[in-house]
Structure formats: structure tokens, C-alpha cells
Amino acid sequence: MKKIFSDSPQKDAPALTKVAWMDQRIASTEKIDGPTICTVIREVYGLDLSKAPLLDKDFEKRVTALVPNTSDLSAAAVDLYIEESRKPQTGPEVRALLNHIFGTNLEGISQLHERRISLYSKDQWIVQNEKDLFIVHTGKNDIDVKVIPTPYFIEKTGTQQLPEDLQQALRNLGFTYDEEIGAYYYANPSGQSVPDPFKRQTMGAIHQTIQASYTDL
Structure with missing residues (x-):
């Protein structure tokens, strides 16, 4: 990438x-x-x-x-x-x-620069900063999305897993853990681009976790 x-x-x-x-x-x-x-x-x-x-x-x-x-x-x-x-x-x-x-x-992209969330979409990095904590990675045409921790988060916390509260928040949105790709994953069943409200909810859940537990990381 x-x-x-x-x-x-x-x-x-x-x-x-x-x-x-x-x-x-x-x-x-x-x-x-x-x-x-x-x-x-x-x-x-x-x-x-x-x-x-x-x-x-x-x-x-x-x-x-x-x-x-x-x-x-x-x-x-x-x-x-x-x-x-x-x-x-x-x-x-x-x-x-x-x-x-x-x-x-x-x-939304402008806000991510301040929220320590990296975004890979449209076949390129849209937002990526050295001390970002989580990555939102969308597939072709934004039909599917996965959420993973950044190398910085893994280094600082010693875990490759998403925080439990974030895992639960993503499950509530319809994400499931995909063993094959090692990430929480969601694919729009309609085959269309994931709608903006869903994107905002996903980013909001990640931001809430960061604000609750990782502002000092």
C-alpha cells in the first residue's frame, strides 16, 4: 500500500x-x-x-x-x-x-486526522498518521470494511486484539470476527457501498473507545 x-x-x-x-x-x-x-x-x-x-x-x-x-x-x-x-x-x-x-x-476525513484513526479506501491511504491507534480498511467500492489495530497500538499495549468494548460496539453494528483475515469485518449484504450513516457509526464507536481509554497512549 x-x-x-x-x-x-x-x-x-x-x-x-x-x-x-x-x-x-x-x-x-x-x-x-x-x-x-x-x-x-x-x-x-x-x-x-x-x-x-x-x-x-x-x-x-x-x-x-x-x-x-x-x-x-x-x-x-x-x-x-x-x-x-x-x-x-x-x-x-x-x-x-x-x-x-x-x-x-x-x-468526515478531515475529522479523522484529529481522531487518530487511519483510513484506507479508494485503493489508497486517505488518512494515516504515525500515532494512529486503529485502521478502518474498506474494500472495492466501499462494499466491505474491516477494523484492525495499528502497529503503534500493538506496540504500546502489547496486544493485537481490539479492546473488548470496541469489539462489542462493532458486533452491535453487525461486524463479525473473521478468523481468516484476523479482523472485525462487515460486508453490505446489498452489494452496494456501505451507507454514510453506517460509516459514521463505525467511526463514532472507534472514537468513543479512544476517548474513553487511550487519549494518553
């Missing part, structure tokens, strides 16, 4: 949340289109949207048919969506657009 870093780090970025930095970048951008939005997301989040599959496969087919030789399907998809709906003017509108097309919740 190759870690993806921002191509254009901003010196004062650490003083801003990811959301605030993105809002600032969008507000200062004259031409808001697919390539520009993809560039801003790479700059702010280190996220390569070209690796993010489109949620709506019919929409993906239309994009491919209209722009058959594009080198960046994701940027073309954003352009087509803007053309068929309306141009986003603000950071929140851009984030809503990207969540609709790719299922990428950028506001």
Missing part, C-alpha cells in the same frame, strides 16, 4: 482544518471545474480522485461514452455532473458533489 502525500504542501496548512483549507482554496479559485477540483483535493487531502470509482455505473458509462479517450475519468465525471446540474460555488457544495459522485466524505 503506497502512501499518498500532497503534491503541493502549504506552509500554514497545519493551522487550518482540512475543511477550512479546502474552503479557502475553492474561494480563491476562479475556474471551478473537474481538473481544478481534483487538483485541490490532491493538494489539501493528498487524495487521488482518479483512483476513486464512480458510485453510479450508468453515469460512469455516459462519461466514458462522451469522453472516450480521457486520461482522467474522475475529472471528466465532475465536469459532466456540473454540466447537468449546476456549478458548485463553495467548499461545502464541492464536498457534497464529490460525496455524491464518489462516496467520498471529505468532512
